[in-house]
Amino acid sequence: ILKRNAVSFKFNKKGMGNFFQTVCLYCDVLGMKILWSEEFDEGCKAACNVMGNGVNNGGT
Known part of the structure; x- marks a missing residue:
């Protein structure tokens, strides 16, 4: 069985x-x-959409 992981990245x-x-x-x-x-x-302002970066989740 192959186990695959999703990877998210962006490049400019x-x-x-x-x-x-x-x-x-x-x-x-x-x-x-x-x-x-x-x-x-x-x-792109995509960095603001990442959970845990302190921007969109109350600064945590």
């Missing part, structure tokens, strides 16, 4: 040397799947 196109090679590494080499993708013109 502006801060990467080669976005295409990075996607190929995650998908082709590591066997990960892109389940959700979103692009922003002004950056």
